Amino acid sequence: MLSKLRIGKLVSCSLRRRICERRFLVTSNAFSESTVVAAESPELPSWIKDFLSNKPSSSNLVTDDEDFVIPSLAGWVEGQKFSGGEEVNVTKKPMEDIDKVCEFLNKKDASHWEVVKELSGCDVEVSESLVLQVLRRFSNGWNQSYGFFIWAKSQTGYVHSGKSYNAMVDVLGKCRNFDLMWELVNEMMKCQECGIVTLDTMSKVMRRLAKSGKYSEAVDAFLEMEKSYGVKTDVNGMNSLMDALVKENSIEHAHEVFLKLFDIIKPDSRTFNILIHGFCKARKFDDARTIMDLMKVTEFSPDVVTYTSFVEAYCREGDFRRVNEILEEMRENGSKPNVVTYTIVMHSLGKSRQVAEALGVYEKMKEDGCVPDAKFYSSLIHILSKTGRFKDAAEIFEDMTKQRVPRDVLVYNTMISAAVHHSRDEMALRLLKKMEEEESCSPNIETYAPLLKMCCQKKKMKLLGVLLHHMVKNDVSIDVATYILLIRGLCMSGKVEEACLFFEEAVRKGMVPRDSTCKMLVEELEKKGMAETKFKIQSLVQSKVMTTKSESPPLPVT
DNA sequence: CTAGGGTTAG
Numbered sequence A: 001m002l003s004k005l006r007i008g009k010l011v012s013c014s015l016r017r018r019i020c021e022r023r024f025l026v027t028s029n030a031f032s033e034s035t036v037v038a039a040e041s042p043e044l045p046s047w048i049k050d051f052l053s054n055k056p057s058s059s060n061l062v063t064d065d066e067d068f069v070i071p072s073l074a075g076w077v078e079g080q081k082f083s084g085g086e087e088v089n090v091t092k093k094p095m096e097d098i099d100k101v102c103e104f105l106n107k108k109d110a111s112h113w114e115v116v117k118e119l120s121g122c123d124v125e126v127s128e129s130l131v132l133q134v135l136r137r138f139s140n141g142w143n144q145s146y147g148f149f150i151w152a153k154s155q156t157g158y159v160h161s162g163k164s165y166n167a168m169v170d171v172l173g174k175c176r177n178f179d180l181m182w183e184l185v186n187e188m189m190k191c192q193e194c195g196i197v198t199l200d201t202m203s204k205v206m207r208r209l210a211k212s213g214k215y216s217e218a219v220d221a222f223l224e225m226e227k228s229y230g231v232k233t234d235v236n237g238m239n240s241l242m243d244a245l246v247k248e249n250s251i252e253h254a255h256e257v258f259l260k261l262f263d264i265i266k267p268d269s270r271t272f273n274i275l276i277h278g279f280c281k282a283r284k285f286d287d288a289r290t291i292m293d294l295m296k297v298t299e300f301s302p303d304v305v306t307y308t309s310f311v312e313a314y315c316r317e318g319d320f321r322r323v324n325e326i327l328e329e330m331r332e333n334g335s336k337p338n339v340v341t342y343t344i345v346m347h348s349l350g351k352s353r354q355v356a357e358a359l360g361v362y363e364k365m366k367e368d369g370c371v372p373d374a375k376f377y378s379s380l381i382h383i384l385s386k387t388g389r390f391k392d393a394a395e396i397f398e399d400m401t402k403q404r405v406p407r408d409v410l411v412y413n414t415m416i417s418a419a420v421h422h423s424r425d426e427m428a429l430r431l432l433k434k435m436e437e438e439e440s441c442s443p444n445i446e447t448y449a450p451l452l453k454m455c456c457q458k459k460k461m462k463l464l465g466v467l468l469h470h471m472v473k474n475d476v477s478i479d480v481a482t483y484i485l486l487i488r489g490l491c492m493s494g495k496v497e498e499a500c501l502f503f504e505e506a507v508r509k510g511m512v513p514r515d516s517t518c519k520m521l522v523e524e525l526e527k528k529g530m531a532e533t534k535f536k537i538q539s540l541v542q543s544k545v546m547t548t549k550s551e552s553p554p555l556p557v558t
Numbered sequence B: 001c002t003a004g005g006g007t008t009a010g
Helices: A013-020 A028-033 A046-051 A073-077 A095-107 A112-119 A128-137 A142-153 A162-174 A178-191 A199-211 A215-229 A235-247 A251-261 A269-281 A285-296 A304-317 A320-332 A339-351 A355-367 A374-386 A390-402 A409-421 A425-435 A445-457 A461-473 A480-492 A496-508 A515-527 A531-549
Strands: none
Touching (some): A235 A269, A339 A355, A339 A374, A409 A425, A425 A445, A480 A515, A515 A531
């Protein structure tokens, strides 16, 4: 038993040999039995045909498909009229209602009042679950979701729940419409029974403000919330605020809050850990130490979380000597590294190309009786894939079931991204399909990003359409980052017309791509001699910049 | 509401 965890010397010679021989990996029969990683059949799998149920006559989906003409994009992206014809298989119960609503919402995207007007002809029965689904599906288009929200409120027999209000508040905050967001919070205070504004609501508000760099406003929201909305300003709220500030890169504001409220709100161990994490993240190690010392003179003492923050920070610096020192200090103080600590160290070693050492951490962790979890596996899969060991990555993925660790979205996302990286397009799509069978594993925007990128690069226009449709069905709303990905990707593949359609749609939704993307598109149009379209795009950018500049700061970089 | 991912560039 090693008394000290020495990263550099962690791996004994024999262990190192075993690792090199890959004996630590599962046997290969597990691999061949797998359904996901099975040899990729040349035939078009039936589930892809399911995807394509609107176009049953389609030919080979995963090969190039140059001559496919993109229909109306508006229908692709937030609607359901992909290319006419019958509905795709309906899985969720309120699906029909949501599709009706979608159709209405796609007709109008001018202002939310017009959306409200438009919806008067919509005959669906509003329920909380429908509202939440619509808000999720349109979480990047506030005038549509807000229009729907207002309309729903006017329906007889329906009253918005606190949950629905919170979701709406979050969407408005996400779209940086803070005026409307506050208006809604105030409305919650007025028209419903008391107590509908909760810490949940205020946490969303503070987080969204912090995300937009409005740190002081986030702090004020917290300080005022008891007086204005009756939400107690206790340690939980303070932690939520400080965590938001730290995560959005203002340890300064978090520290200020801490000092200001120290005598009024008694901090708990989380408060200290949030601060320490913040200072570590900002590479202010002395300050982090100071807080840790302060922690020691209270009733709390540094724990795994505290030390792990330091471990992570030194890992990021590539200073593994310091990492060892921290691990030693941790042990001396009676804390043992846990799965999070091990994940961080392993991932960091893998990133700095010390793969054998990284895998040694895996061994060491198992020796310590520490059980890997889904996030750990995700890191491991990523490292293996990045170093070209795709097959090993796939084996680990398969082995998770045997280890009784349920896969989560992140694991799937990592595996899909790895498959795309290694040109295993069909496997990537099979994985996406397999996600549907898994519990609590719905795809998110990150699931689709590598797949969409692949479509753009390989000019698979039909598959691109299918995926966009799939996204809508899964209530994944397209954000700015995705539009940028599509526009740039299509531009680089010479698909300018398609890029323009996405550009127009993005602008129509109030999501103006960044300068470099606009420039890229305009240059591409110039090159192709499409002067008219070029002019159209340019004036589109001009008008949007004018209208949006006054009310909101530049779009997030993400 | 405490610590872990990845995305983006020719």
